[in-house]
Structure formats: C-alpha cells, structure tokens
Amino acid sequence: MAVTLRDVADLAGVSFKTVSNVVNGYPHIRPATREKVERAIATLGYKPNPSARSLRSGRTGAIALAVPELNLSYFAELASFVIAAAEQSDLVTLVEQTGGDRDRELALLQSPRMRMTDGLILDPLGMRPEDADALDVAFPLVLLGERSFDWPSDHVTMRNVDATRAGTEYLIASGRRRIAVIGEHEDEVIGSARLRLRGYREALAAHGIEYDERIVAKATLWHRADGAHAMRELLARGAAFDAVFGFNDTLALGAMRVLQEAGVRVPEDVAVLGFDNLDEAAYSIPSLTTVDPGREWIARTAVETLLERIGPGGSKLPPRTRLADFEIVERESAPRM
Amino acid sequence: MAVTLRDVADLAGVSFKTVSNVVNGYPHIRPATREKVERAIATLGYKPNPSARSLRSGRTGAIALAVPELNLSYFAELASFVIAAAEQSDLVTLVEQTGGDRDRELALLQSPRMRMTDGLILDPLGMRPEDADALDVAFPLVLLGERSFDWPSDHVTMRNVDATRAGTEYLIASGRRRIAVIGEHEDEVIGSARLRLRGYREALAAHGIEYDERIVAKATLWHRADGAHAMRELLARGAAFDAVFGFNDTLALGAMRVLQEAGVRVPEDVAVLGFDNLDEAAYSIPSLTTVDPGREWIARTAVETLLERIGPGGSKLPPRTRLADFEIVERESAPRM
DNA sequence: TCGCGATCCTACAACGATGCAGAATCACGG
DNA sequence: CCGTGATTCTGCATCGTTGTAGGATCGCGA
Incomplete structure (x- = not known):
C-alpha cells in the first residue's frame, strides 16, 4: 500500500538502509547517491512511517496537553500557545479534556493513551493532595497551576x-x-x-x-x-x-x-x-x-520544561518550579482612581 | 524498560500470544487462564505499546483536527466538541493550527505528521479552488465549512x-x-x-x-x-x-x-x-x-463521517455533504421588533 | 607497493505487537 | 473406543524503521 524505504531503495538502486541514512541526514553519503535517493523519494512520494519510527526509536514526536475544557477561554488560549510552542520543536500536540474531574484526571495518568506521546502537560484541577502518588508515572510530566502536592514534579505556574x-x-x-x-x-x-x-x-x-x-x-x-x-x-x-x-x-x-x-x-x-x-x-x-498571569510565558515555558525532561539526561534533572510574572491591566471596569 | 507482552507471558506462564489474545478479547480462553493473565497484567502494570500496535495493524487510534487557531472562540468551542466526540469512540485528537494560511494548509495535507493519525478534519480557510488537487490525499479527510472545491470529498458544514x-x-x-x-x-x-x-x-x-x-x-x-x-x-x-x-x-x-x-x-x-x-x-x-449554526452537531457529524471513512469499506463510500440546521437566537442587541 | 584511516555503503538484528496456521486437548455421538 | 469438530493455546512471520557492526573503496604517506 504505502511507500516504504524498501520501495525507494529499489528505485534508487541502493540498500534501504542508505535511504534511511539520507532521510536522517547521515553525513557520509556521496552527493550523487544522495541525489539519486532524493529523486526516488520525490517520485514515489515517500513519507516515513511514524509508528515504525517510534517503535524503534522510543520517541513519538507528540506531547499531550490535558486541560479541563477548551470551552473555557483561558484554556483555549493556553492550548493555542502550547500547540504553537510545540510545533516550533516539531512536536504535535494531542489535546485531552478532563472536565476538571478528579477521576478522569487520575484515569488519564494511568491511560495507555499516554504511551502515544513523549510526555504530558497537565492542569490537575480536580486532584487532591492524597492523589500525589498518582503523579509517579513513567513518562515526563509537567504540571500547570499552583498545587501543593507532596510529589517532586515539574511545575509551571503563576503566583x-x-x-x-x-x-x-x-x-x-x-x-x-x-x-x-x-x-x-x-x-x-x-x-x-x-x-x-x-x-x-x-x-x-x-x-x-x-x-x-x-x-x-x-x-x-x-x-x-x-x-x-x-x-x-x-x-x-x-x-x-x-x-x-x-x-x-x-x-x-x-x-x-x-x-x-x-x-x-x-x-x-x-x-x-x-x-x-x-x-x-x-x-x-x-x-x-x-x-x-502571563499565559503565553506559561505555555512556552511548560513546553520547554517538558522538552528538557524528554531530552537526554532529562530524568536526572531535579524537579523545577517556574513562576510567571503577573501584571494588573487597568481598564474601565476598575479604574486606578 | 517498559513492560511487554513477553514479560506478562513469563509471569503468567503462557505464551505471549495468549496474553495478546486476552488483551484483545479473543473469546476462546479458559477462565482460569484469563484470570492468571489478567493478574499478571495488573501486577506488572502492563500497557500495550501503541506504536507497535499501529505498525502492525495500520490503525493509530488518533485523528487530527486542523483549525485556523484556537484563540478564535468559534474554533475553540468546535475543537472541544470534536475532542469529546472522538473520545466517545476511543480516539484521541491531535490539534493543528494553520492560522488560516493557505501554505500551511497545503503543507499540512502533505505532511508526514498526518501518518500519525487515521484521518483529518480540516477547516481550509485559506485554500483556493485551484488547490483542489491537494485534497487528493491517501488518508480519510473531512472538510468543514462550505467550500466549492472541484474535488469529491466529504463535507460537513452549515448553510x-x-x-x-x-x-x-x-x-x-x-x-x-x-x-x-x-x-x-x-x-x-x-x-x-x-x-x-x-x-x-x-x-x-x-x-x-x-x-x-x-x-x-x-x-x-x-x-x-x-x-x-x-x-x-x-x-x-x-x-x-x-x-x-x-x-x-x-x-x-x-x-x-x-x-x-x-x-x-x-x-x-x-x-x-x-x-x-x-x-x-x-x-x-x-x-x-x-x-x-449548530456547532455541536457539526463537530459530532464530522467525527462520525470521518469514522465511516476510516472503517471497513470506507474508501468505497461516495463523497457526502452534510448540512447543519441554523437558528436565529434573539437577544438584546437586535430585538425581533 | 603496502598499510591505514577516513569515507561510503550494506547486512542483520532488533523494537512490540497482531494475523495466520496449526498443534494439542476436550466433548460427545455412534 | 474412535472420529469429528469445537475449544484452547502456541509459534512463526511480519509491519517499517533505526542501531550496530562490519565490508568495500579510496586517498595518501611511508
């Protein structure tokens, strides 16, 4: 059905691993070979299979963002910034809605769906202090919103x-x-x-x-x-x-x-x-x-923080809390005086 | 690192294929065996690897939704409904923002990222009639918004x-x-x-x-x-x-x-x-x-339509256009009389 | 001419799951 | 007691990719 490395290799007359090397930017390839391969890729319209890639490499190229609901403008605007920031790093964002419901938040942390991503940015609206154990998960996690969990995870929040x-x-x-x-x-x-x-x-x-x-x-x-x-x-x-x-x-x-x-x-x-x-x-x-409260800064920083965790040596980093600066915007409904 | 079918199989004393059968609800399994396996799954905390699964099965369990931006409340509310509808069918939703930009819309349709999903719901704000060819893609596609493309794809829209x-x-x-x-x-x-x-x-x-x-x-x-x-x-x-x-x-x-x-x-x-x-x-x-314009109906119907395409025989379906009913909601800014 | 390191490419073994074919066991009627 | 078909389980190949190891080729100094 779909075009694979093998098909490209056959057309270009090289081994399929060489095609892989071209795709991944391996340096030691003769310009002539590289060009042959690239032409074959173009004519066949080859696109790498992300499932195979992530099965092999362990990285999915996606992150998850879990918010109460996108209906709430605050979260919609936050999500917009998170998606944009993730895209900058070539990551796609998978959005989950928890409704601010404790059970759904806890379920999400356990869900096999989380294995579709490299990490999670979660705003745990419904969770309680005694749920801290649930934060002990196998994947990189960044919490949004100031919460006092007795668990050492990364936080990005406001004061x-x-x-x-x-x-x-x-x-x-x-x-x-x-x-x-x-x-x-x-x-x-x-x-x-x-x-x-x-x-x-x-x-x-x-x-x-x-x-x-x-x-x-x-x-x-x-x-x-x-x-x-x-x-x-x-x-x-x-x-x-x-x-x-x-x-x-x-x-x-x-x-x-x-x-x-x-x-x-x-x-x-x-x-x-x-x-x-x-x-x-x-x-x-x-x-x-x-x-x-600095929504954009929060979104950008959450993605950055998650990326640091995902990256090499990320699991060794100490838990970090990052605080956004706030500012009062004076308008008509409450004049300064 | 992570727990696999094999680990579960070893603990339960069965072949790893039997574990797979249990996980997938294959009917012919002795209750005793099933229980042994389920206990092993629980103690090890096994979660299937979605990359491996979709590599083998061809289905990813995700759909993509591409809108101009979530900052616009209309799209935020639409996305909220789409995500909720997709979740009903056990699908996760990957949200892309195009900025309503033609080039980004066209790029998205060609992007390898699309192979991370089973299909796409796209609101093509920036595309022009001459871009119809770009809609000839290898994956299921549902368009939102009334557009007159000379291309037979599924549409869900309003009048x-x-x-x-x-x-x-x-x-x-x-x-x-x-x-x-x-x-x-x-x-x-x-x-x-x-x-x-x-x-x-x-x-x-x-x-x-x-x-x-x-x-x-x-x-x-x-x-x-x-x-x-x-x-x-x-x-x-x-x-x-x-x-x-x-x-x-x-x-x-x-x-x-x-x-x-x-x-x-x-x-x-x-x-x-x-x-x-x-x-x-x-x-x-x-x-x-x-x-x-019936936002919720549109969202639900778009997901349904996409699912029909994704499902068996979906590629054989004729292109469909589905129209939402509208209604004028009278409030203060323009009284009926 | 030979040796040796860089360069370029290939072969093979995974990653973790599912589909298929078939082996082993069991139930039951003749 | 055997044959037959259902039930229960196993083994192998395979999906498309990347990592590792190593084979070929080349340039160049000894």
Missing part, C-alpha cells in the same frame, strides 16, 4: 497568592472597602481557588478590613454562567459591596452582565476586577480591568 | 447563504433598512465570507434594498480587534446605517464595543447581529442576537 493580593490591594487603593469575591471552592484545599482566596484575605488583613463571608460567592466551575449565577446570589443576599473580584475573567464577565441587568453601574457603583486577561476582556462593556 | 439571508431578513423585518456588514474578504471566492455576503445581498435584493458598498467592511481575520477596527472605519466613512451584521460573533462584539464607545446606542440607534452563538454572546452588554 496566585501574590497576584490576588495585588489585585485586591489595587481595588483598596482605588477606594473600595467592601470587596466581594466570586470563585471560591468549598472543599478544595490545593487549587487556585484556595490560593486566590488566601491572597485576597491577606490583602484585607493588611489593610484592617474585616473578612465577610456574606460577600464571598462560590463557583466550582468558572464559566460565564457560573459568574452570573454567583452574582445573582450575592445580590439576593443583600449584603452591600462596592467592588467584585472575579477569580477569572469569565466569572467577572458573567457577574458584570448581571450587575448591569440589575441597574448597578460599573464602575461607578461597583468596580469589577477579573483574572486572566483574556482577549475578550478588552472588548466587554465596560472593558475589564484584570490580572494578567 | 451559509441561507443563514445569512435569514439573518438579514430578520433585521429587515425588525424595521432596519441600512444594514452594514463586517467580514467581507476581498479576493476570496470560495469561503464563508463570500457565501455570507451572497446571502446578505440576496436578502437585500428580495426586499428591494440597494446594495451599498460604503457600509460593507472587510475583515480578513475574524478577531474582536478586527471587528473593532472595521467599525471604526465604517464610522469614519460617515455613511449612515441602522444595523450591523457581523459575519461572526467576535467581529460583532468588537464592533459593538466601538459603537458604544462612540456613543451610539445598541440596539436603539444600531442593531447588532452576530453569527456563531458563542457562549459569550449571551453575556455581553447588550447580549448579542446571533445566528446559531
């Missing part, structure tokens, strides 16, 4: 606590005192939600503002609809607030929409601050002030 | 002309007469842009409204920024309009943002209509009336 502390202080500096929050996870102990809440509380404490759980709203998933829902609940509770910090942009955007439906003016009555700096944050009405 | 005609008529029925358009491609002849423009013109003609190119704005890429840019240009031209039809939601949202910055009221002064029904269209201010 969640610092960033939300800075965000909250930004709101405080602009004169807000009653700062509501959307995105708490009730029983989660290691994820971004918990860390971001901590940064928020630290900032409050540093400025002598009391923590009031009546203006803290849960949202387990971070879709627009969840932000909208949380905001409706906050409004229903009746506790006053003059700012809202959405733990990501989609939550903030959903919340902002509900605020405006309810006749609340943004930012005059309530300032809104997001987290992620999605493309769309610049185009909402009003445009969204947000914390930019 | 672009009908949908934009209906959208335009919706605006006309609500009393608008000067309907601007954003998203024309100048020199493209086969893509959605051209088809959507045709639907628009058909609707105008049917209602005796003159086509005025002063209110038709180009946008080669369909990001929010492009919509914003196009709207600034429209405003600068000074030609009056009482509605805008963005050829996708992000264009419409970018344009809507600029309108409101300029003090134009939506929908009182100008109605805005989008196309795609993205998640975010429901949360903008005002929420976006839009044409829903």
Whole structure:
C-alpha cells in the first residue's frame, strides 16, 4: 500500500538502509547517491512511517496537553500557545479534556493513551493532595497551576497568592472597602481557588478590613454562567459591596452582565476586577480591568520544561518550579482612581 | 524498560500470544487462564505499546483536527466538541493550527505528521479552488465549512447563504433598512465570507434594498480587534446605517464595543447581529442576537463521517455533504421588533 | 607497493505487537 | 473406543524503521 524505504531503495538502486541514512541526514553519503535517493523519494512520494519510527526509536514526536475544557477561554488560549510552542520543536500536540474531574484526571495518568506521546502537560484541577502518588508515572510530566502536592514534579505556574493580593490591594487603593469575591471552592484545599482566596484575605488583613463571608460567592466551575449565577446570589443576599473580584475573567464577565441587568453601574457603583486577561476582556462593556498571569510565558515555558525532561539526561534533572510574572491591566471596569 | 507482552507471558506462564489474545478479547480462553493473565497484567502494570500496535495493524487510534487557531472562540468551542466526540469512540485528537494560511494548509495535507493519525478534519480557510488537487490525499479527510472545491470529498458544514439571508431578513423585518456588514474578504471566492455576503445581498435584493458598498467592511481575520477596527472605519466613512451584521460573533462584539464607545446606542440607534452563538454572546452588554449554526452537531457529524471513512469499506463510500440546521437566537442587541 | 584511516555503503538484528496456521486437548455421538 | 469438530493455546512471520557492526573503496604517506 504505502511507500516504504524498501520501495525507494529499489528505485534508487541502493540498500534501504542508505535511504534511511539520507532521510536522517547521515553525513557520509556521496552527493550523487544522495541525489539519486532524493529523486526516488520525490517520485514515489515517500513519507516515513511514524509508528515504525517510534517503535524503534522510543520517541513519538507528540506531547499531550490535558486541560479541563477548551470551552473555557483561558484554556483555549493556553492550548493555542502550547500547540504553537510545540510545533516550533516539531512536536504535535494531542489535546485531552478532563472536565476538571478528579477521576478522569487520575484515569488519564494511568491511560495507555499516554504511551502515544513523549510526555504530558497537565492542569490537575480536580486532584487532591492524597492523589500525589498518582503523579509517579513513567513518562515526563509537567504540571500547570499552583498545587501543593507532596510529589517532586515539574511545575509551571503563576503566583496566585501574590497576584490576588495585588489585585485586591489595587481595588483598596482605588477606594473600595467592601470587596466581594466570586470563585471560591468549598472543599478544595490545593487549587487556585484556595490560593486566590488566601491572597485576597491577606490583602484585607493588611489593610484592617474585616473578612465577610456574606460577600464571598462560590463557583466550582468558572464559566460565564457560573459568574452570573454567583452574582445573582450575592445580590439576593443583600449584603452591600462596592467592588467584585472575579477569580477569572469569565466569572467577572458573567457577574458584570448581571450587575448591569440589575441597574448597578460599573464602575461607578461597583468596580469589577477579573483574572486572566483574556482577549475578550478588552472588548466587554465596560472593558475589564484584570490580572494578567502571563499565559503565553506559561505555555512556552511548560513546553520547554517538558522538552528538557524528554531530552537526554532529562530524568536526572531535579524537579523545577517556574513562576510567571503577573501584571494588573487597568481598564474601565476598575479604574486606578 | 517498559513492560511487554513477553514479560506478562513469563509471569503468567503462557505464551505471549495468549496474553495478546486476552488483551484483545479473543473469546476462546479458559477462565482460569484469563484470570492468571489478567493478574499478571495488573501486577506488572502492563500497557500495550501503541506504536507497535499501529505498525502492525495500520490503525493509530488518533485523528487530527486542523483549525485556523484556537484563540478564535468559534474554533475553540468546535475543537472541544470534536475532542469529546472522538473520545466517545476511543480516539484521541491531535490539534493543528494553520492560522488560516493557505501554505500551511497545503503543507499540512502533505505532511508526514498526518501518518500519525487515521484521518483529518480540516477547516481550509485559506485554500483556493485551484488547490483542489491537494485534497487528493491517501488518508480519510473531512472538510468543514462550505467550500466549492472541484474535488469529491466529504463535507460537513452549515448553510451559509441561507443563514445569512435569514439573518438579514430578520433585521429587515425588525424595521432596519441600512444594514452594514463586517467580514467581507476581498479576493476570496470560495469561503464563508463570500457565501455570507451572497446571502446578505440576496436578502437585500428580495426586499428591494440597494446594495451599498460604503457600509460593507472587510475583515480578513475574524478577531474582536478586527471587528473593532472595521467599525471604526465604517464610522469614519460617515455613511449612515441602522444595523450591523457581523459575519461572526467576535467581529460583532468588537464592533459593538466601538459603537458604544462612540456613543451610539445598541440596539436603539444600531442593531447588532452576530453569527456563531458563542457562549459569550449571551453575556455581553447588550447580549448579542446571533445566528446559531449548530456547532455541536457539526463537530459530532464530522467525527462520525470521518469514522465511516476510516472503517471497513470506507474508501468505497461516495463523497457526502452534510448540512447543519441554523437558528436565529434573539437577544438584546437586535430585538425581533 | 603496502598499510591505514577516513569515507561510503550494506547486512542483520532488533523494537512490540497482531494475523495466520496449526498443534494439542476436550466433548460427545455412534 | 474412535472420529469429528469445537475449544484452547502456541509459534512463526511480519509491519517499517533505526542501531550496530562490519565490508568495500579510496586517498595518501611511508
């Protein structure tokens, strides 16, 4: 059926290993031979068989990226950067969606599908500290998102606590005192939600503002609809607030929409601050002030880190944690002052 | 290094072929033997080697999805559905980004990377009619998006002309007469842009409204920024309009943002209509009336169609074109009346 | 002329799985 | 007690490639 090294070799009148050598850029080949072979490759349209190649060499040329879902713009934009970075190194990217579900994340780590790739970049939204053992896998692994697993693996992440502390202080500096929050996870102990809440509380404490759980709203998933829902609940509770910090942009955007439906003016009555700096944050009405966590840097660095592990001697490297810088992007929904 | 069939066989005291039979669910195996083997598999943690498997069987268990970029929400949501549908059939999805660039699309069709998969779902944004020959590839291929290639391949797409005609008529029925358009491609002849423009013109003609190119704005890429840019240009031209039809939601949202910055009221002064029904269209201010092209159906159907081709006898099937139903979703930016 | 290292090419054995053909065992009717 | 067909298991060849080892050829100095 398909053209193989042998077919090319027959046409070129050399041994099939010589064709292999040409394809792989082995240096010691006479120009005449090389040309003969290349012509044969062109006329037959030979393309190497990646299965055979990786069976022999142990490398597949693919990496896997596992995120909760591409529906969430943050992960879509992240995936876009990861795929682009991988392509730079001639790797293809296989995308898995876990739904942020613990069981599916654990299953993925055990899955035979992982043997189709040279390594995995995983955002373990659902896993818990006691699942650390599951991270003891035979393939190179880079975790995204700040998590405190008791397991020495590579991490590429952002400074969640610092960033939300800075965000909250930004709101405080602009004169807000009653700062509501959307995105708490009730029983989660290691994820971004918990860390971001901590940064928020630290900032409050540093400025002598009391923590009031009546203006803290849960949202387990971070879709627009969840932000909208949380905001409706906050409004229903009746506790006053003059700012809202959405733990990501989609939550903030959903919340902002509900605020405006309810006749609340943004930012005059309530300032809104997001987290992620999605493309769309610049185009909402009003445009969204947000914390930019350095998505592109994270994506690029995750791929680099994984490649170092995959490469020769990679398994000997000590576990590394790499932190992105953040930045507050001022827009209309929360002016600096 | 890794555990193989042989290792399992040794531990279980059977031939390695028997282990293979167990793994593949061959029926004639004594329960006792099966159990022995399964226990050995479990203790050793055996996982089949997909490279070896696909070298032998010719099937890889992966499909490729090529879209312009995941940054564009439409494609992110589409990819999300495709990946989910593929997973239902135990296939992993390898995502490629072409940037909508003709050369990269053509290169992808020739790329050896394609041999890592059983087939490709491609949205050929940049290809031209004269590139039809490039579609003559050795692997199963399903095209997304309505294109008039002179090549008999499978298509899954939406009724672009009908949908934009209906959208335009919706605006006309609500009393608008000067309907601007954003998203024309100048020199493209086969893509959605051209088809959507045709639907628009058909609707105008049917209602005796003159086509005025002063209110038709180009946008080669369909990001929010492009919509914003196009709207600034429209405003600068000074030609009056009482509605805008963005050829996708992000264009419409970018344009809507600029309108409101300029003090134009939506929908009182100008109605805005989008196309795609993205998640975010429901949360903008005002929420976006839009044409829903049935993204999920398209994704599911594309995977199904590809699977039929991949399956036994698939290459004998006649080329098929499958059309999704569309629907106009009424929201605030363009009320029905 | 010979020896020797560089250069160019080839032969053979893997990598880990599956398909096929067939050997061994078993059940059961005549 | 044997023949026959189903059941259960094994052995071998094979998929297309790369790594290793080594054979041929060549240039060049001794």
